[in-house]
Amino acid sequence: MQTSAGQDRLSVDDTARSPIEAGDPATDSRLFRRCLGLYGTGIAIITTETKGQRAAVTVNSFASVSLDPPLVLWSISHGSRSYPLFKNGGRFAVNILASTQMNVSRHFSSKIEDKFAETAWSAGEHGSPLLDGCLAHFECETYSQVEGGDHTILVGLVRRASRFEGEPLLFAQGQYCVAYSHPEVSPSPEVGGLKPETSSEGTIIPQIFEAHHLLSSTFDEHRHAEGLDISVARVIACVYDMPGLKTDQVARATYLGQRDTEDALATLVERGMLVNAVDGQLILTEAGRQRREAIRKRWQDFQKDQLAGIPEGDLRATLRTLSKLITQNRAAK
Template identity: 70%
Template sequence: MQSNAVMENSTSSFIPRLPLEEGDPAVDGRMFRRCLGQYGTGIAIITTEANGRRAAVTVNSFASVSLEPPLVLWSIAHTSRSRELFSSSGCFAVNILSSKQMDVSRHFSSKLEDKFADAVWASGDFGSPLLDGCLAHFECETYSLVDGGDHTIIIGLVKRASRFEGEPLLFSQGQYSIADSHPAASPTPEASGTKPDTTAEGTIVSQIFEAHHLLSTKFEEHRSAEGLHLSIARIIACMYDRPGLKIDQLAVATHLGQRDTEDAISELLERGLLFASGGGYSLTEAGRHLRVAIQKRWIAFQQAQIAGIPEADLRATIRTLSKLIDQNTIAE
């Protein structure tokens, strides 16, 4: 336990940071969601089947409750079309997505009438669909339903659990991400008795992810200066190049979830930066001016970041990244 002297010293040296935004969640629900988005989570698809009907929803509300008995929970909105079936079916399965299943997450987040038609799955031992390629499955018997505001909290008794090799798909700050060991939490190669992998194939992909994270975090200051956050900036950039897109198309093009896309659209409409047009949306003149302003900041940011790097190194990096992009681009 800290002594009073240490605690007083810590308090006197503490300098509070100014928040990017703050307010009453009851008044500003979208601000509340963005604050919640600071807590990174895994992604799960909950499935059920009863009386010939199947349902699936993508959630990040999954959590463990108890080991004895083995209980888990998740929540579903009262407005969800699947709520009635999940509440009455008596069973469900939790499918934990792997880092290779971002497209599966988007597919089951869509408004398709039959989400199982184009999915690879099999019925589990307790009747609920199990999706192929997941990190883990939890087959559950419904244990209890709890009212939670505008959601129903569903607690399940786990009857069977299984896990597979792979890395988790994560969702944080309005975007998909993957897990990586924190440098401060990982033993040094010398301490672990292993030599660091200095080959190109051992370092380049992890360094690409690290560079992307660091640069995106640093550029956040420029987005904030223009009154933007990440999901808004992505929607504006996409709309500038491709006006008239619908919400479902924007969710795919920006790699944002359906709900985050809908929130961003609502905010842009309120701010007069967007207008509805023929079933889709386009930027207003103010929205286009804002896109130009953030683009100028982006160009200056890029120039500052690569200043001093030899031209030959830049060209080699561009060639490598172009090859990686080409070999991982799925033809439409």
């Protein structure tokens, strides 16, 4: 098969890369989950109600199956408290979360007994709870079930679908994300007869998103140089700044899910950078504190390097603009 010079170069670059880690997922489940975490997904909360009992779980295993008939699927762990209700209930609803619903995702991922008590929702036409503020609802009847290891895959026949305005909440590499157009596929000003912008209106927000993406990707090299991925880096920073927290508190403070937090903590324990006190408090060892201080030093140097050469007046103007944007959006929450 013939390829262009550009394609050949990309192929060679990809082949030359060495993995950060590799192994047998059968003996290293956390490695398996870290690899799966590189596949970005949306976030859905699956709800059901049967004989007056309601249940909900947060998942990113949701996927479409078929258009004719309209089928979707998701999977639930056999160890979930809600497993019997979903297994035997015969119906469920898929609630696709909007970018403004990060706290909703965290709430339904927690160990709170009654997750509906402080949540705005209504009963769907087919009996399952529908959460307010979502981007989409799929009200389903259970079509089939497939056993898959420690999970059951539930296939749903969609009886009713609803769509709303908004942007999706995403999850990748152990953190919540939002979607925006990739700079390489964004249309140029000349496309479709558009004229270049002559003012900042309509241009600064995309540039903020692009700058954040590029800066984060560049700083990833520093994290990896310290042997940390973004989840572990967040957790070690949290425990360093607030020693004595417990696992649930770290999960809330870092906006990581319970499982990703537990994986990150286990990694730190294995590397001798963290210990669990008898009462469950998390304490960094001297090695852990040194690693946190090293990554913070890299962050300080990184900022200096990035801002070097930018006039002080431009920096002050940018800070004022960003402060206004942050203030007005916090007030809107």
